[in-house]
Amino acid sequence: MPKYRHIAQLPFLSFCRVALLFALSLPTFAFEAEFTSNLQKAYAEIFKLRVQTGRDLLTKESTKNPFRVYAENYADMVELLNSEDEDAYERIVDKESERLDLIEKTDKKSPYNRFLRAELKIHWALLKIRFGHEVKAAWNIIQAYRLLEENQKLFPKFLPNLKSIGCLHILVGSIPENQKWVTSFLGLKGNIQQGLKELELASHDKIWGLETSFCQFFIQSYILPYNEQVNEALLRAVDLHEDNLNLNFLATAISLKGGRTEQAASLMRKNPYNASYLYFPVFELYRGEINLFKGNYYQASLAYQTYIRNFKGKAFLKDTYYKLFLCSWLAGDEKKGLTYIQKIPVVGSTIAESDKAAQKFYENYTKTNTLPNKSLIKVRLAFDAGYYDKALHEAENLSENNFTSPKDKADFNYRIARVYHKTEQLDKAIAYYDRAILLTDKAKDLQWHFGASAALQLGYIYQEKNQHLKAKSEFEKAISYKRHEYKTSIDNKARAALTAMGF
Numbered sequence: 001m002p003k004y005r006h007i008a009q010l011p012f013l014s015f016c017r018v019a020l021l022f023a024l025s026l027p028t029f030a031f032e033a034e035f036t037s038n039l040q041k042a043y044a045e046i047f048k049l050r051v052q053t054g055r056d057l058l059t060k061e062s063t064k065n066p067f068r069v070y071a072e073n074y075a076d077m078v079e080l081l082n083s084e085d086e087d088a089y090e091r092i093v094d095k096e097s098e099r100l101d102l103i104e105k106t107d108k109k110s111p112y113n114r115f116l117r118a119e120l121k122i123h124w125a126l127l128k129i130r131f132g133h134e135v136k137a138a139w140n141i142i143q144a145y146r147l148l149e150e151n152q153k154l155f156p157k158f159l160p161n162l163k164s165i166g167c168l169h170i171l172v173g174s175i176p177e178n179q180k181w182v183t184s185f186l187g188l189k190g191n192i193q194q195g196l197k198e199l200e201l202a203s204h205d206k207i208w209g210l211e212t213s214f215c216q217f218f219i220q221s222y223i224l225p226y227n228e229q230v231n232e233a234l235l236r237a238v239d240l241h242e243d244n245l246n247l248n249f250l251a252t253a254i255s256l257k258g259g260r261t262e263q264a265a266s267l268m269r270k271n272p273y274n275a276s277y278l279y280f281p282v283f284e285l286y287r288g289e290i291n292l293f294k295g296n297y298y299q300a301s302l303a304y305q306t307y308i309r310n311f312k313g314k315a316f317l318k319d320t321y322y323k324l325f326l327c328s329w330l331a332g333d334e335k336k337g338l339t340y341i342q343k344i345p346v347v348g349s350t351i352a353e354s355d356k357a358a359q360k361f362y363e364n365y366t367k368t369n370t371l372p373n374k375s376l377i378k379v380r381l382a383f384d385a386g387y388y389d390k391a392l393h394e395a396e397n398l399s400e401n402n403f404t405s406p407k408d409k410a411d412f413n414y415r416i417a418r419v420y421h422k423t424e425q426l427d428k429a430i431a432y433y434d435r436a437i438l439l440t441d442k443a444k445d446l447q448w449h450f451g452a453s454a455a456l457q458l459g460y461i462y463q464e465k466n467q468h469l470k471a472k473s474e475f476e477k478a479i480s481y482k483r484h485e486y487k488t489s490i491d492n493k494a495r496a497a498l499t500a501m502g503f
Contacts, residue, residue, distance in 0.1 A: 033106050035067045046075050047211070049245040051278045066103040070116050073099055077123040081130055082280055084313020089131050096124045111155040118147040118164060130313075144168065145188055159205045163212050165190075166198030170219060173499070192223065192496045213237060214250060221254040222489070223496045225460060231258070243272050252286050259386030259422070261293045281311040288323060293385035297327040317348030318358035329371070330378075341365060356485040364407075373408050379415050383422070391419045400435075407448060410439035414450040417457070426461055433458045437477075444481075452481035452490045459497055468501050 038057055046054035055075055061068040073095070080089055103116045121144040128137035148165040155161065169190030172183055183189070196219070203212040217237070220230045231254075238244075238251045248271040255264035268286060288303035304320050304327070311317070321343040329337035344362040348355055365371065375398055382391035395416055403409045417432030433454040440451030459474035475494040481487070 033066050033110075033112070036061065039065070039067050039071060042071050043074070046071065046078060047246060048243060049078070049249075049277050049280070051075050051078055053276060064102065066106050066112075066116055069099045069102055070119065073120050073123050077127060079278065080127055082278060084130060084311075084315065086131060089127065096120070111151050111158040111161065114147040114151040115158070115160055115164065118144040118151070121147070122164070130315075141168070141171075142186055142188065145172075159202050159208055162198040163202040163208050163215070166195040166202065166212075167215055168195075169198065170195035170223070173495070191499055192219075193499050195219075210237075210241065210244075210247075214247060217250060217254065221257060223492050224500075225497075226254070226258055231260070231263075235263075238267065242270075245272055245277050248272065249280065249282070249286075256286065256289050259384060261290060261385040261387070265290050279310070281307050282316075284310070285316065285320070288320075292323060292327060293381060293387075295330075297331040301327040314347075314349040315352055316355060318344050318350070318362075319352070319354035321347065322358040322361060326377070330374070334371075353486055353489060360485055370405070373403060373405075376403070376408060376412055376415065379412075379419075383415060383419050388419055388423050391415075392423075395419070406439060406443055407446070410436050410443075410448060410450045413439065414454050417454060421457060421461070430458065430461060440481075447482070447484045449481070449484035449486045449490070452478045452484055453486065455481075456490050456494055459494060463497060463501065471501065472498065472503050 038060055042054040042057035042061075044054075045051070045057065054071065058068055058071055058075075063069075076092055076095075080092075100117055100120055103113065103120065106113050121140040125137040125140035125144070128134070128140065145165075145168050148161055148168065151158065151161045152165055170192050171190075172188050173191035173193075173195060196216075199212050199216050199219075203209050203216060205212070217230070217234050220226055234251050234254065238247055241247050248267055252264050252267045252271070255261070255267060264286065268290065273283065284303045284307035288300045288307065291297070291300035291303060301324055304324050307320055308317065321340045325337045325340040327337075328334070328340065341362060344358050350356045350359050375394065379391050379394045379398070382388070382394055398412065400409050400412055403412055413432045413436040417429045417436060420426070420429035420432060436454040437451045437458075440448050440454070444451075455474045455478035459471045459478060462468070462471035462474060475498050478494040479491050481490075484490075
């Protein structure tokens with residue numbers, strides 16, 4: 001069954017993992033290549049998601065200034081990642097080579113020559129991935145990596161380079177084990193810990209610190225264990241930059257992902273959005289998620305329907321229709337809920353894990369003609385919302401024997417384990433995780449994620465207990481599961497933990 005917290009909840013920069021937070025201030029390296037105070041302001045505005053304000057500032061600068069070119073490319077990327085407008089993408093696709101050619105003509109003795117070229121290549125890689133050109137995107141990433149690597153050797157103290165190459169080292173380190181031969185063959189090296197150290201260095205720079213911190217918060221939430229200390233730092237950053245909608249969006253997404261629904265609701269209430277910011281339909285997904293978790297099914301449905309009306313692309317549509325099904329079904333209107341299920345296979349794409357999970361839910365429903373267990377769904381929603389007492393209350397009269405489906409039995413054990421884990425009842429959590437793994441292993445061909453998810457969490461428990469060999473065994477087991485809908489994210493987290501322990 002699909003997760004309720006998903007990468008759909010991220011603003012545009014985060015959808016692409018982490019690879020890119022951009023310049024707010026750069027020195028000069030040629031007459032035409034001056035990063036003026038006006039350009040610095042334009043970058044700052046675009047980063048905050050006040051894109052039109054940034055574009056207006058750019059009109060005051062020379063069209064031959066590579067920093068203006070870079071800023072324009074950045075603004076284009078932001079808008080296209082948000083809109084997924086294929087016609088708009090086709091209208092500007094030729095600008096990639098034009099802009100790169102202009103930057104390449106600047107002083108090659110400056111670190112900004114390679115740095116800006118690498119950043120543009122990364123921008124275009126993200127766009128190519130979004131519009132279905134993965135092979136071309138991969139080549140862009142390879143080229144960017146090589147430019148940044150060369151730059152690092154020539155200018156080892158150049159902090160902007162650490163920001164970007166640190167992100168790529170994490171990206172390389174996150175590649176699944178069975179694909180490592182590709183990076184080795186292409187000469188791409190790096191790991192998560194190396195990238196984190198590079199980002200930590202860059203985070204102390206007075207110019208690049210905010211963007212680097214943005215990267216770090218994202219990585220900490222989506223790859224590494226996320227704790228209260230990191231959460232407090234994120235909230236402080238939001239308070240210090242209260243006009244930065246991008247940072248607020250990230251904090252809201254992380255809050256929802258981590259079971260902090262009330263925190264997410266508070267962030268939504270105080271986010272700075274007004275007509276000066278670019279409208280992001282993902283805003284409606286946040287609103288829908290919060291109301292779904294709170295049991296406000298009518299309000300959640302309105303938010304999800306607004307997303308569908310306003311978003312012109314393909315991302316997260318399958319998951320949104322699944323959520324609409326839940327809202328109607330849990331509110332007692334099964335007939336209406338079933339109409340939403342029938343929409344799942346005919347909309348959107350399956351690039352995002354949440355969309356893959358929604359598609360898998362639809363396929364399972366059509367095979368069995370059976371809806372999920374409503375009590376189990378309520379336990380799961382309460383857990384995902386961070387309402388652990390409510391989850392325990394929903395589950396108090398349930399046991400494995402209440403379920404006839406092997407999948408529901410495995411799901412039940414995993415959900416109860418998660419609640420006990422979060423409430424620090426670790427012995428109970430371990431027992432339920434072990435049972436979820438056993439049930440999953442009996443039906444491995446069905447590709448449920450419960451075994452992999454349970455093994456990952458057991459790894460974290462044993463890592464916390466300093467039982468590293470046990471932790472290693474569980475993390476490796478988590479990675480061993482094949483083709484479930486959350487394989488990429490679970491593998492990334494398990495691999496990061498193994499690296500942190502020195503394995």
